[in-house]
Amino acid sequence: MFSDTIAAISTPLQEGAISIVRLSGDQAIAIANKIFSVDLTRKPSHTITYGFVHDQNKPVDEALVSVFRAPKTYTREDVVEINCHGGVFITRKILTLALANGARLAKPGEFTMRAFYHGRIDLSQAEAVEDMIEAASDTSADMALQGIRGSVRRLIEPLIDDIMDIIANIEVNIDYPEYDDVETLTFENLLPKTEAWLKKIDRILERAQNGQIVKRGIDTVLVGRPNVGKSSLLNALLEEDKAIVTSIPGTTRDIVEGRIHVGGVQLNLIDTAGLRQADDEIEKIGIQKSKQKLDEADLILVVLDASAPLTDEDKQLLEQTSGRLRLVVWNKADISKPGEGLRVSAKNQDIEPLLHALNELYEQNILNEEPLLSNERQIGLLKSARADMIKAKQAMEMEIEPDLIEIDIMAAHDHLKEILGDVSRDDLIDTLFSKFCLGK
Numbered sequence: 001m002f003s004d005t006i007a008a009i010s011t012p013l014q015e016g017a018i019s020i021v022r023l024s025g026d027q028a029i030a031i032a033n034k035i036f037s038v039d040l041t042r043k044p045s046h047t048i049t050y051g052f053v054h055d056q057n058k059p060v061d062e063a064l065v066s067v068f069r070a071p072k073t074y075t076r077e078d079v080v081e082i083n084c085h086g087g088v089f090i091t092r093k094i095l096t097l098a099l100a101n102g103a104r105l106a107k108p109g110e111f112t113m114r115a116f117y118h119g120r121i122d123l124s125q126a127e128a129v130e131d132m133i134e135a136a137s138d139t140s141a142d143m144a145l146q147g148i149r150g151s152v153r154r155l156i157e158p159l160i161d162d163i164m165d166i167i168a169n170i171e172v173n174i175d176y177p178e179y180d181d182v183e184t185l186t187f188e189n190l191l192p193k194t195e196a197w198l199k200k201i202d203r204i205l206e207r208a209q210n211g212q213i214v215k216r217g218i219d220t221v222l223v224g225r226p227n228v229g230k231s232s233l234l235n236a237l238l239e240e241d242k243a244i245v246t247s248i249p250g251t252t253r254d255i256v257e258g259r260i261h262v263g264g265v266q267l268n269l270i271d272t273a274g275l276r277q278a279d280d281e282i283e284k285i286g287i288q289k290s291k292q293k294l295d296e297a298d299l300i301l302v303v304l305d306a307s308a309p310l311t312d313e314d315k316q317l318l319e320q321t322s323g324r325l326r327l328v329v330w331n332k333a334d335i336s337k338p339g340e341g342l343r344v345s346a347k348n349q350d351i352e353p354l355l356h357a358l359n360e361l362y363e364q365n366i367l368n369e370e371p372l373l374s375n376e377r378q379i380g381l382l383k384s385a386r387a388d389m390i391k392a393k394q395a396m397e398m399e400i401e402p403d404l405i406e407i408d409i410m411a412a413h414d415h416l417k418e419i420l421g422d423v424s425r426d427d428l429i430d431t432l433f434s435k436f437c438l439g440k
């Protein structure tokens with residue numbers, strides 16, 4: 001399918017123990033033979049060979065070279081991987097040698113693109129490879145791995161089958177329009193099928209939202225009135241003195257952020273200015289930002305001072321956040337009487353109850369159902385398919401000509417197919433892969 005053999009450095013271009021220069025294509029083994037001391041022609045697939053990389057008979061590096069024979073390879077083409085010493089200069093030199101001996105520099109994502117064009121993986125699997133590279137927590141890495149193993153295809157294909165079934169129903173009607181009762185029968189049949197399909201899509205989209213949260217982390221804002229210990233709590237969670245802490249109320253003005261992982265989920269922590277009626281110009285702006293972060297948060301940690309009575313501001317904040325996903329945290333437990341609720345001492349780094357609650361929260365709430373999709377492109381296409389089917393449903397309710405309804409249903413079908421990369425436009429695919437890592 002592809003006539004040229006591509007080459008790229010598949011490891012980060014920085015000093016390291018080992019680097020990999022990867023080749024893929026008909027000429028991969030022939031090109032490697034020109035620059036390697038050992039003849040690879042008869043080496044079986046999935047074997048590695050010790051030797052020296054040569055530049056016109058002059059040895060330049062000691063290396064291990066792997067041979068993978070088509071079609072059972074990453075790209076479905078012959079693949080050779082040169083494992084050299086991990087210096088930037090030597091790695092580049094070996095790539096240059098490969099290029100000088102007949103390889104072409106691979107474009108970003110081109111190895112994975114070849115795997116896609118050769119049908120080893122679909123587009124959702126290719127995207128999952130890139131998601132894996134970007135994954136920053138156990139849950140997002142798990143999701144990427146499922147994607148690599150074809151979970152998106154297994155999710156989408158039955159939905160495509162359902163649509164084909166609906167289309168088949170309509171076709172009967174178009175083919176035998178002379179039977180009046182076929183028409184009524186068709187609408188009676190079609191509408192429930194369409195509604196059932198829409199229900200499935202709605203569930204998937206709901207869960208996809210979780211997927212996106214898992215991928216980018218859960219925006220978790222610390223709010224409360226001044227001096228309750230928000231910044232102290234941020235520092236305790238981060239195990240780092242990141243935010244300034246003083247006994248002066250109104251210390252924090254700008255947003256302070258940090259990341260932690262709890263139970264395999266990433267929390268994007270956001271410390272904010274204490275909420276109060278402020279006169280200070282700078283503090284006012286800080287409080288404005290606090291309110292904005294509060295509105296946007298996925299999770300709110302309402303911080304209260306356990307050593308002091310609840311104030312009106314506290315009560316107002318509790319009321320304001322009651323409908324949201326939140327935890328109420330009583331800080332300064334070290335200087336207060338024992339009591340109910342989630343009690344911590346940020347100052348003493350005694351925050352185990354909070355960590356425990358965060359763990360529980362995500363087991364029960366956000367992650368109670370495994371997310372299935374996290375990719376914006378895929379979710380966008382699913383939403384388009386849903387919109388098409390809603391149009392079709394409305395048309396059915398109005399008993400519009402079946403062949404007109406079929407147009408909307410076919411559009412839904414095509415949008416679903418596009419998730420798996422089944423599109424006629426190659427430029428779409430090329431743009432997508434161009435965003436991938438070099439050498440991937």
Ligand SMILES: Nc1nc2c(c(=O)[nH]1)N(C=O)[C@@H](CNc1ccc(C(=O)N[C@@H](CCC(=O)O)C(=O)O)cc1)CN2
Pocket residue numbers: 068071072073074081120
């Ligand atoms: N050295 C190295 N490590 C790597 C990769 C690589 O390309 N090279 N990968 C690159 O991302 C990942 C592994 N992904 C791979 C996926 C498929 C095949 C492959 O050869 N598939 C064959 C069957 C192999 C078998 O069953 O023996 C196939 O599907 O036909 C190889 C690597 C991570 N680690």
Ligand SMILES: Nc1nc2c(ncn2[C@@H]2O[C@H](COP(=O)(O)OP(=O)(O)OP(=O)(O)O)[C@@H](O)[C@H]2O)c(=O)[nH]1
Pocket residue numbers: 224225226227228229230231232233244245246247248249250251252253272273274275331332333334335344345346347348
């Ligand atoms: N005893 C005790 N003091 C604490 C605790 N947490 C914070 N403090 C103290 O409370 C004061 C305020 O702490 P900060 O973390 O700056 O409070 P804040 O909520 O960020 O305050 P603003 O930024 O002004 O809104 C400091 O003197 C802290 O040392 C705690 O758990 N126990």
Ligand SMILES: [Mg+2]
Pocket residue numbers: 230231232243244251252271272273274
């Ligand atoms: Mg603060």
